[in-house]
Amino acid sequence: MKIPFKAALVIACSIILLVSCSRKKDKFINRNFHAVTAEFNALYNGYNALEAGRSSLIDGYFDNYWDVLPIERMQISEEVMLPGQSKNENFNTAEEKAVKAIQKHSITIDGKEKNPQIDEAYLLLGKSRYFDQRFIPALEAFNYILYKYPASDKINQAKIWREKTNIRLDNDELAIKNLKRLLKQEKLEDQDLADATSMLAQAYLNTKSVDSAITQLEIASNATKSDDERGRYRFIQGQLYNELGKKDSAIYAFDRVIELNRRTPRIYMIGAEIEKIKNFDYENGDKYELLEHITELEENRENRPFLDKIYHQKASYFLHYQSDSLATAYFNKSLRTNSPDKVLRAKNYEILGDMNFDKSVYETAGNYYDSTMTSLVLNSKPYRIIKRKRDNLEDVIYYESIAKVNDSILNLVNLSEDERVAYFETFIEKLKIKAKEEKEKAEAAERNSNSGLVVANNIGNQPVRTGTPTQAAMFYFYNPTTVAYGKNEFTKIWGNRALDDNWRWSNKGTSGAVGNASTNNLIVSASEDELFDPQFYISKIPSEAKEIDSLSKDRNYAYYQLGLIYKEKFKEYELAKSKLQNLLNSNPEERLILPSKYNLYKIYEVLGENSEASIAKADIVSNYPESRYATILTNPDSASDKDKNSPESLYETLYEQYENQEYAEVISKSEAYINTFDGEPIVPKLELLKATATGRLYGLEAYGKAINYIAITYANTPEGKQAQDIETNVLPKLASSDFIQESDNTANNYKVIFKFENPKPEQIASFQKTLDEVLKNIRYYTLKSSVDVYNPNTTFVIVHGLKNEQVAKTFDQLLVKEDKKKIKEPYFAITSANYQIIQIHKNLDAYLSTGNNSK
Structure with a gap:
C-alpha cells in the first residue's frame, strides 16, 4: 500500500517534533528547537512587554532641569508593594515570559545548560525586576548569570546591569570598583561601552567625583548608538562644567547638544540654549544680540511646548537690565503657559514676590509668596524659606488692609453731600458697564449650553456635535465658560478663600480682598432698585x-x-x-x-x-x-532697655508675682502697664498674663472672656494665636462642671483642704508652719502641704499624699493628742480631680452642698 507523499511528510515532521520536544537529550535538534521556541515566543513577547513598560516609565518621568540630570530616566517610587504585586503590569508580563522560557525550555544535562537562550531569559528576568524597582531580586538574577553562565555572550551586559542595580541600592563604591575592573579586563565596544561608562559616571556623581564623571560621560556619548542618550550625556556634561565654574567648557558642551538638532529630543536642545543664556557675560557680551537670539527662540513654532522656559529666561534678561515692567510681563506669560514644571512656577512667583517686596508693595508680595508655596514640596527647605518670608508679611498685610479700608470710609464721611453724590454716581456708572458685560457673558454661556456645544480639543477634522445637549454639556461644571464665569463672580464677591471650614467668616478671606469685601457684600444685599441708587450707598456711610x-x-x-x-x-x-x-x-x-x-x-x-x-x-x-x-x-547711659522701668523688666517682676499667687495685684498692675505701653510688643504678653491671673482668681467664665478678647484684638501676634488655640482646643475640654463620683475604685489621690476667709498673710504662714510640724509626726503616710488662692476672699491650705477616701475624711484621727490641740480649723476632703473642677469653675459651695464631708 502506497502512502501519499504529503501524508508521509506530515508523519515525519510529527515524529521529529515529538522527539525534539524532549529536554532530557543533548541533541542538535533538541537544543535548537527549544532555543528557537524560547527566542521567538516567550522572549520575544517578554522583551516587547519590557520595552512597553520602559517607554511608559520614561514618558511618566519629569526631568528637573534646575538640577543635574540623572543618567537614567527612571522615577523611583517610595510606595511599598506587597509580594506578588507590581508597579507596572508590563514588567510583570516580561517577568512571567522570562520565567516561562526558563521553565519550559531549559535543557540542563550533567549540571550544564544546553539551551543558549536561557542566559537571555535570566537577563530579561533581571531587567524586568530592575525596572519594577525590585532591586534585590534583580541582583539575584544577574548574579545567577555570572555564576551559572560564565561563557555567555551576555556576560558583560549582566555585569553592567548588576552594577546598575548596585547603584540603585546605594552601593556606589562597589559599583565603581566592579565597573573599573570590567573596563580594564574586557575590551567593550559600542553600546556595552556606553552603558558601562555612563553607569560609572552616575556612581561618580553619587560620590561627588564630578571630574571623573565628566570623563566617563565623554566616552559614553561617543560610544552610544542612541542620539537620545548622546544628547542627554552631553547636556549633563555641560551642567557639571557649570557646577565646577568652567563656563567656557559648559558652553562648548551645550553647543555640541545644539548641533545634534532634531536627532535628539528637542528638550535637550532648548535646555542647552537656556543654559548658554544663563552663562552669558552681561558685562562684556552683546546684549542686543542675546535679546535677538532669545526672541528667535520665542518665535520658532517648534519651540511652543517650551515657551514657559523661554519666557522665564527672557524675563530674567529684562530683570537683569532693570526693565521691571517687561520682566513682570514675561514672568506672567511664563505662568500663563500652565507649565508642568513646578520649580519653574515657584521661581516665577517668588521673583515676582521679591520684586513687589523690593517696591514695598507687601500685600501683593504676600500673595505671590502664597502662590510660590503651592508649587513647592511641603516642609522642604525652599518651602520653609518662603513661608518665613510670608509670615513676616502677615502683620503688615493685615494692618495695611485695615488702614486702607478705614481711610476710604473716613474719606467718605468727610465728603459733603454733593461730593458724595458725585462719587457714587461715578461708581454706579462703572457698575452699570460691568453689569452689562457680565450679562453678555452669561447670555453667551447660556447659548453655548443650550446649543449642546462640547468644548474640547478638536483634533484633526473631528466634527463638533450639535443638536440635543448631552448630559455633560447641560451640567454647569462641564461647561468651561460658565465655570469661569462662576469663579470670577465668587472671587469678586468673597475674595480669594481657602478651601476650609467656615470659609464665609471675614477672617478667612485673603487680606487683598478686604477692601472690596464690604462693598461687594453691600452690592449683593442690594435690591435691583437700590443697586443703581446713589442714596442707597450714601445711607450706609457711618454717621454716629x-x-x-x-x-x-x-x-x-x-x-x-x-x-x-x-x-x-x-x-x-x-x-x-x-x-x-x-x-x-x-x-x-x-x-x-x-x-x-x-x-x-x-x-x-x-x-x-x-x-x-x-x-x-x-x-x-x-x-x-x-x-x-x-x-x-x-540720660542714655543710665536708662538701658533692660532697666527697672523697661517693659521687659516690669513684665518679669509681674510674672514673679503671678507665680507667688498674687493674682489681684497682677491683674491691677497689668491693666496699668497695658495703658502705659499701649501699642508696644509687650502689650499682648501682658494681656495674656492678665487673662491667666483672671482665670485663676475668678474661674473659667472670666478666663474665657479674657482669652476671647486677646484672640480677637491681637489676632496676628503669637499671643493672639495662642489664645485662639486655647479657645478652640482647651476651653471646650474644661467646660463641664460636673463633679466626678468619688470612690476607691476610680480615685486614688485625695486632698484635705483647710479653708480661710479673708486671712492675713501671716495667719496663713503661721498655720502652714504648724501643719508641717504636725505632718512629720504622722506614721505610715508621707504628707506635705501647700497654699492655693481660691478667690479674692478665700485661701486654701492643702494636705497632699492621701490615697484613701475614708482616711482623708477622718484626717484628724491620724493626729496624736498633742497635735489635735494644734490643728483645730475645720477641713474637708476632696479628690484631686474634683479639686481641679472647683478651682476651674469656682463652685466650692455646690460641692459642699452635695453632702460631701466637711469638719
Missing part, C-alpha cells in the same frame, strides 16, 4: 460719632503698628516715617502720641535728618519730662 470714632481709632492703631513693623522688621525707614507722621496728623489717642514721636526721633537719626531729630527730642523732653522716653533721651 461712636462708630466713626471706632473706625478712626482702628485706623490710627494700624498706622502705629505699620510704623513699627516697617521700622523694626523691614528697615523701611521712609515708609515707617510716613505712617507715623500720618498717625500724628490724624488726631490720635493720647496713648499713641508719645511712642510715635519717640520712634520718629529714632527714624530721623537713622536717615540722617538731624534737624528733625533735634526737634522731636526737644518735644519729648519738654512735654513729657516724666516719661521713660525722656529719661532715655536725656
Whole structure:
C-alpha cells in the first residue's frame, strides 16, 4: 500500500517534533528547537512587554532641569508593594515570559545548560525586576548569570546591569570598583561601552567625583548608538562644567547638544540654549544680540511646548537690565503657559514676590509668596524659606488692609453731600458697564449650553456635535465658560478663600480682598432698585460719632503698628516715617502720641535728618519730662532697655508675682502697664498674663472672656494665636462642671483642704508652719502641704499624699493628742480631680452642698 507523499511528510515532521520536544537529550535538534521556541515566543513577547513598560516609565518621568540630570530616566517610587504585586503590569508580563522560557525550555544535562537562550531569559528576568524597582531580586538574577553562565555572550551586559542595580541600592563604591575592573579586563565596544561608562559616571556623581564623571560621560556619548542618550550625556556634561565654574567648557558642551538638532529630543536642545543664556557675560557680551537670539527662540513654532522656559529666561534678561515692567510681563506669560514644571512656577512667583517686596508693595508680595508655596514640596527647605518670608508679611498685610479700608470710609464721611453724590454716581456708572458685560457673558454661556456645544480639543477634522445637549454639556461644571464665569463672580464677591471650614467668616478671606469685601457684600444685599441708587450707598456711610470714632481709632492703631513693623522688621525707614507722621496728623489717642514721636526721633537719626531729630527730642523732653522716653533721651547711659522701668523688666517682676499667687495685684498692675505701653510688643504678653491671673482668681467664665478678647484684638501676634488655640482646643475640654463620683475604685489621690476667709498673710504662714510640724509626726503616710488662692476672699491650705477616701475624711484621727490641740480649723476632703473642677469653675459651695464631708 502506497502512502501519499504529503501524508508521509506530515508523519515525519510529527515524529521529529515529538522527539525534539524532549529536554532530557543533548541533541542538535533538541537544543535548537527549544532555543528557537524560547527566542521567538516567550522572549520575544517578554522583551516587547519590557520595552512597553520602559517607554511608559520614561514618558511618566519629569526631568528637573534646575538640577543635574540623572543618567537614567527612571522615577523611583517610595510606595511599598506587597509580594506578588507590581508597579507596572508590563514588567510583570516580561517577568512571567522570562520565567516561562526558563521553565519550559531549559535543557540542563550533567549540571550544564544546553539551551543558549536561557542566559537571555535570566537577563530579561533581571531587567524586568530592575525596572519594577525590585532591586534585590534583580541582583539575584544577574548574579545567577555570572555564576551559572560564565561563557555567555551576555556576560558583560549582566555585569553592567548588576552594577546598575548596585547603584540603585546605594552601593556606589562597589559599583565603581566592579565597573573599573570590567573596563580594564574586557575590551567593550559600542553600546556595552556606553552603558558601562555612563553607569560609572552616575556612581561618580553619587560620590561627588564630578571630574571623573565628566570623563566617563565623554566616552559614553561617543560610544552610544542612541542620539537620545548622546544628547542627554552631553547636556549633563555641560551642567557639571557649570557646577565646577568652567563656563567656557559648559558652553562648548551645550553647543555640541545644539548641533545634534532634531536627532535628539528637542528638550535637550532648548535646555542647552537656556543654559548658554544663563552663562552669558552681561558685562562684556552683546546684549542686543542675546535679546535677538532669545526672541528667535520665542518665535520658532517648534519651540511652543517650551515657551514657559523661554519666557522665564527672557524675563530674567529684562530683570537683569532693570526693565521691571517687561520682566513682570514675561514672568506672567511664563505662568500663563500652565507649565508642568513646578520649580519653574515657584521661581516665577517668588521673583515676582521679591520684586513687589523690593517696591514695598507687601500685600501683593504676600500673595505671590502664597502662590510660590503651592508649587513647592511641603516642609522642604525652599518651602520653609518662603513661608518665613510670608509670615513676616502677615502683620503688615493685615494692618495695611485695615488702614486702607478705614481711610476710604473716613474719606467718605468727610465728603459733603454733593461730593458724595458725585462719587457714587461715578461708581454706579462703572457698575452699570460691568453689569452689562457680565450679562453678555452669561447670555453667551447660556447659548453655548443650550446649543449642546462640547468644548474640547478638536483634533484633526473631528466634527463638533450639535443638536440635543448631552448630559455633560447641560451640567454647569462641564461647561468651561460658565465655570469661569462662576469663579470670577465668587472671587469678586468673597475674595480669594481657602478651601476650609467656615470659609464665609471675614477672617478667612485673603487680606487683598478686604477692601472690596464690604462693598461687594453691600452690592449683593442690594435690591435691583437700590443697586443703581446713589442714596442707597450714601445711607450706609457711618454717621454716629461712636462708630466713626471706632473706625478712626482702628485706623490710627494700624498706622502705629505699620510704623513699627516697617521700622523694626523691614528697615523701611521712609515708609515707617510716613505712617507715623500720618498717625500724628490724624488726631490720635493720647496713648499713641508719645511712642510715635519717640520712634520718629529714632527714624530721623537713622536717615540722617538731624534737624528733625533735634526737634522731636526737644518735644519729648519738654512735654513729657516724666516719661521713660525722656529719661532715655536725656540720660542714655543710665536708662538701658533692660532697666527697672523697661517693659521687659516690669513684665518679669509681674510674672514673679503671678507665680507667688498674687493674682489681684497682677491683674491691677497689668491693666496699668497695658495703658502705659499701649501699642508696644509687650502689650499682648501682658494681656495674656492678665487673662491667666483672671482665670485663676475668678474661674473659667472670666478666663474665657479674657482669652476671647486677646484672640480677637491681637489676632496676628503669637499671643493672639495662642489664645485662639486655647479657645478652640482647651476651653471646650474644661467646660463641664460636673463633679466626678468619688470612690476607691476610680480615685486614688485625695486632698484635705483647710479653708480661710479673708486671712492675713501671716495667719496663713503661721498655720502652714504648724501643719508641717504636725505632718512629720504622722506614721505610715508621707504628707506635705501647700497654699492655693481660691478667690479674692478665700485661701486654701492643702494636705497632699492621701490615697484613701475614708482616711482623708477622718484626717484628724491620724493626729496624736498633742497635735489635735494644734490643728483645730475645720477641713474637708476632696479628690484631686474634683479639686481641679472647683478651682476651674469656682463652685466650692455646690460641692459642699452635695453632702460631701466637711469638719
